[in-house]
Amino acid sequence: MIEIINLHANIEGKEILKGLTLTVKAGEVHAIMGPNGAGKSTLASILAGREEYEITSGEVTFEGADLLELSTEERAHLGLFLAFQYPVEIPGVSNVNFLRTAINEIREAKGEDSISAKEFMAMVREKSKIVELDSKLASRSVNEGFSGGEKKRNEIFQMAMLNPKLAVLDETDSGLDIDALRIVAKGVNTLKSADNASIVITHYQRLLDYIVPDFVHVLHDGKIVKTGNKELALELEEKGYDWIKEETQVG
Amino acid sequence: MEDLLTQTKFDRLRTQLNETALPLTEVAKQRAQSLLEISDFPTRKNEAWKYTNVNGLNKLLLNASASKSNNKPANTISNNGRKVHIINGHIAEGQTDTPGIKTSWDSLPERYTESPFDALNLLYCSCAVELTFDDSENKSIELVFDNNHNTAIFPRLFINCKKGSKGTVILNFQGAENNASFINASTYIDVGENANLSIHKIQKNGNDTFDLQREYVNQAANSSFTMNTFPLSGRLTRNDLLINVNGSNCETFMNGAYTLKGKSHCDNHTTVDHKVANCYSKELYKGVIDDRATNVFNGKVFVRKDAQKINAFQSNANILLSETGTVNSKPELEIYADDVKCSHGSTTGQLDDEAVFYLRSRGLSEKSAKELLVKAFLGEVLEAVENEEVSSYVEEQIELHFSK
Numbered sequence: 001m002i003e004i005i006n007l008h009a010n011i012e013g014k015e016i017l018k019g020l021t022l023t024v025k026a027g028e029v030h031a032i033m034g035p036n037g038a039g040k041s042t043l044a045s046i047l048a049g050r051e052e053y054e055i056t057s058g059e060v061t062f063e064g065a066d067l068l069e070l071s072t073e074e075r076a077h078l079g080l081f082l083a084f085q086y087p088v089e090i091p092g093v094s095n096v097n098f099l100r101t102a103i104n105e106i107r108e109a110k111g112e113d114s115i116s117a118k119e120f121m122a123m124v125r126e127k128s129k130i131v132e133l134d135s136k137l138a139s140r141s142v143n144e145g146f147s148g149g150e151k152k153r154n155e156i157f158q159m160a161m162l163n164p165k166l167a168v169l170d171e172t173d174s175g176l177d178i179d180a181l182r183i184v185a186k187g188v189n190t191l192k193s194a195d196n197a198s199i200v201i202t203h204y205q206r207l208l209d210y211i212v213p214d215f216v217h218v219l220h221d222g223k224i225v226k227t228g229n230k231e232l233a234l235e236l237e238e239k240g241y242d243w244i245k246e247e248t249q250v251g
Numbered sequence: 252m253e254d255l256l257t258q259t260k261f262d263r264l265r266t267q268l269n270e271t272a273l274p275l276t277e278v279a280k281q282r283a284q285s286l287l288e289i290s291d292f293p294t295r296k297n298e299a300w301k302y303t304n305v306n307g308l309n310k311l312l313l314n315a316s317a318s319k320s321n322n323k324p325a326n327t328i329s330n331n332g333r334k335v336h337i338i339n340g341h342i343a344e345g346q347t348d349t350p351g352i353k354t355s356w357d358s359l360p361e362r363y364t365e366s367p368f369d370a371l372n373l374l375y376c377s378c379a380v381e382l383t384f385d386d387s388e389n390k391s392i393e394l395v396f397d398n399n400h401n402t403a404i405f406p407r408l409f410i411n412c413k414k415g416s417k418g419t420v421i422l423n424f425q426g427a428e429n430n431a432s433f434i435n436a437s438t439y440i441d442v443g444e445n446a447n448l449s450i451h452k453i454q455k456n457g458n459d460t461f462d463l464q465r466e467y468v469n470q471a472a473n474s475s476f477t478m479n480t481f482p483l484s485g486r487l488t489r490n491d492l493l494i495n496v497n498g499s500n501c502e503t504f505m506n507g508a509y510t511l512k513g514k515s516h517c518d519n520h521t522t523v524d525h526k527v528a529n530c531y532s533k534e535l536y537k538g539v540i541d542d543r544a545t546n547v548f549n550g551k552v553f554v555r556k557d558a559q560k561i562n563a564f565q566s567n568a569n570i571l572l573s574e575t576g577t578v579n580s581k582p583e584l585e586i587y588a589d590d591v592k593c594s595h596g597s598t599t600g601q602l603d604d605e606a607v608f609y610l611r612s613r614g615l616s617e618k619s620a621k622e623l624l625v626k627a628f629l630g631e632v633l634e635a636v637e638n639e640e641v642s643s644y645v646e647e648q649i650e651l652h653f654s655k
Contacts, residue, residue: 048612076614088609092627101623102613109614141627142609158613 001026001166001197002047002067007058008222009046016042018222020058024166027194031208031233032201034219035241040201041085043219044170047199048082049075063165076102077109079165079196083155083172090142095154096124098142099161106162127160131187149180156187163191167198173207185210205237218244260292260309261367267313268403271376274358282363283370290367302547302579303489303518308461311433313403326425328453328644332391339397339432340377340404352392353381360409362439366491368463372405372437381409384418384448391638393421398457401431408438412448414471419638422452426485430457436464442474444498449477451641455648456485458513465491472498479636480507480536482517483648492521499529508632508645509538510625510652511546511576518547525554525561528588534565537632539625540576548580550595556587565595570602570628572621622653 002024009017016039024030034040046053047060049072060067063078070078090098104114115123128138131153143151152172159167169188173181188198188211200211208216208230216233218226220241225248226232236244265287292308293300327334335352336343342354359379363369382392398404412418426432434456442448456462462485470476482488494503509517523532532552540546548567569578582595602624610620626649636642 048608050608071617072608072611073614073616076612082612084609084612088603088605090603090606090609090624090627092630093606093610093623098610098613098615098623101619102610102615105616105619106614162613 001063003059003061005059007046007060008056009042010054010056011042011052015056016053016222017046020219020223022217022224024197024199026197028197028215029192029211029213030197030199031213031216032199032219033203033205033216033233033236035245036203038219039222040203040219041170044082044085044168044201047075047080047168048072073105074109076162077106081159081162081164081167083152083159083167083169085171085174087143087151087155089144089146091144093142094139095137095142096139099158102162123161128157130160130190131156132183133157148175149177152176152180152184153187156184160187160191165196167191167196169198169200171201171203173202173204181207182210205233208233220244220248259290260306261287261290261371263309265371265375267315268375269315271374271405273356273376273379275373276358276361279359279361279363279373283373286365286370287367287374290370299520299549302545303487303516305461305463305487305489307487308433311431311461312401313433314401326397326423327393327395328421328423329391329393329640332393332419334393334395335380337378337380337394337396337406339400339402340406342378342380351383351385351390353383354378359407360439362409362467364437364465364467366465368435369437369465372407372435375403375405376407377403377405379407379409381411382418382420383411383413384416384446385413387415387417389417389419389447391419391421393423396422396424396434398424398426398430398432398434398460404432404434406436408436410438410440410448410450412442412446414443415445416443417447418449420448420450421641422450424452424454424456424462426455426457426460428457429459431459431486432457432461434460434462434464438464438466440466440468440476442468442470442476444471445473446471447475449479449638451479451636451638452481453641453644454480454482454485454488456488458484458486460485462488464489466493468492468494470494470496470498470501470503473500474498475502477504477506479641480505480519481645482507482509482519483645483652485515485517487516489518490520492519494521494523496523496525496530496532497527499527501530503530503532504635505532505534505536506632506635507536507538508629509536509546510629510649511538511544512541512652513544514542515544516547517545520549522551522553523563525552525558525563527555528557528559528561530558530561532563535632535635536567537569537629539570539572539628540578541572543573543575545577546579548597549583550581551583551585552593552595554586554588554591554593558588559590561588561591561593563591563593567597568628569599570625571599572602572625618653622650625649625653
């Protein structure tokens with residue numbers, strides 16, 4: 001699915017990623033944890049194609065393509081999806097309208113016919129149920145006036161509509177109460193299949209009670225310093241990140 | 252030699268123009284002549300023309316014998332309602348007067364306004380049309396100006412919405428893509444007591460066309476007046492909208508949306524003069540500016556002494572799509588009464604990069620992401636347009652603007 005090899009990246013001359021390597025296969029859920037400033041959100045931003053980062057070395061192969069050579073929209077066409085940590089409010093642009101445009105542009109890129117209005121509306125009804133998103137919210141302006149929980153549910157709703165190969169969830173749990181967290185996690189679990197994969201970026205273990213990862217990676221100082229199973233997340237919850245930092249320094 | 256030294260830019264322009272065939276009174280003619288004799292083109296020293304330079308008018312090559320017939324059908328916006336077809340500034344052959352529409356004249360209504368461009372309009376007037384609404388049925392009349400020849404188009408329009416009547420007028424200026432005409436329109440509008448008039452003006456001019464228009468509006472008590480202005484293309488567009496609110500309990504709405512690119516220059520000057528108490532006015536102008544285009548907005552609101560309980564709101568918002576576009580926006584309030592509620596605001600910014608990135612991350616191309624955001628931005632103005640044929644036409648034009 002995706003292979004990241006020895007990725008180095010800077011922003012404004014400061015090196016954030018210092019040789020990150022990660023392979024995700026279809027059907028897998030990977031959690032990336034780590035202290036603030038470790039480079040978690042930088043990784044998400046680079047995968048989605050934010051232009052303010054400078055890649056100094058490394059490779060990223062996604063579905064056989066050189067990801068770093070592709071524009072943001074081309075990555076989406078290939079099946080990459082980023083659930084934003086801070087979803088943007090876009091007044092005047094209706095949620096469903098823009099999703100229909102997005103689906104059609106993705107279909108066009110694949111050489112497929114555009115979606116009919118009927119098919120699309122049926123899909124909206126079906127997918128909005130997954131995240132218990134009121135259909136009124138689905139047709140309102142993108143995220144405008146949405147609560148924190150509604151914004152994150154809307155991210156998962158969009159993910160359901162676009163049906164990506166690889167979803168990157170950037171701190172989707174931040175700012176969520178326990179009920180919203182459960183709904184979001186249920187959405188992600190419902191969408192899980194043998195053909196797709198997700199990278200769940202989080203600071204806290206609590207989301208991983210609901211989205212059970214196959215692998216847990218600890219990102220520290222721009223590199224993955226430890227990889228384990230879900231037990232590692234529990235250990236981190238209990239002991240914090242300091243022992244990882246110390247272990248890394250000793251190593 | 253002496254002639255050249257004393258020749259004004261108006262004099263030079265006039266050598267290219269044909270005197271009007273319409274019956275002018277000697278008095279009106281003299282008054283216009285003398286105003287033109289003491290006038291020259293406005294310069295930057297003139298506050299109202301600080302950012303708009305019309306010297307390019309004298310570089311136009313205006314063909315005096317433009318065709319009055321057109322085998323192509325008019326590009327109309329409305330499906331129903333009456334239409335007047337004006338080809339290259341002249342009333343199309345076969346147009347006859349009907350109740351409410353007058354295009355043939357024994358003597359023109361006398362209207363004098365101080366602008367030398369109005370004097371020019373009178374002396375070289377290519378067509379005069381009077382529209383009258385005298386019942387409450389809300390009839391619609393569309394004036395279609397088809398401009399496919401490089402020529403002088405000088406319409407003189409009179410719109411009367413009589414006491415208790417309702418009316419809708421569409422002023423639809425359509426220029427061929429590379430048309431290089433000079434449009435110079437003077438429009439006199441009277442809104443009677445308890446009357447309700449809406450005017451929609453589309454300026455889809457050729458890329459080299461200069462379009463200078465002035466509208467003088469008088470509103471009587473308890474009336475409602477709406478002016479929607481859509482400068483969509485053209486080399487230079489200047490609109491002067493002056494509304495005198497002479498009676499109390501009036502409503503006045505001014506909406507504008509513009510899409511500028513290339514070297515287009517667009518200037519909207521509006522004035523609403525609240526002379527009496529208990530009135531409401533609301534103005535919203537929004538536009539996008541691309542390439543090396545320039546937009547000028549100047550909105551004046553006067554609230555005269557004793558005109559209490561006035562609610563006047565004004566807003567101008569611009570989005571620059573390029574680094575080389577320019578916006579000069581100046582809202583002005585002059586308030587001489589003490590119990591009023593007025594606000595004005597002006598913003599100029601760029602499209603929100605975060606929003607563009609968000610939409611692209613969902614699969615939209617950069618172009619469609621920007622188009623969607625621009626349509627949402629201008630959508631606020633279009634929502635205020637009650638006539639759906641007009642709003643959907645303008646929406647289509649915004650899409651076309653992006654597809655080229």
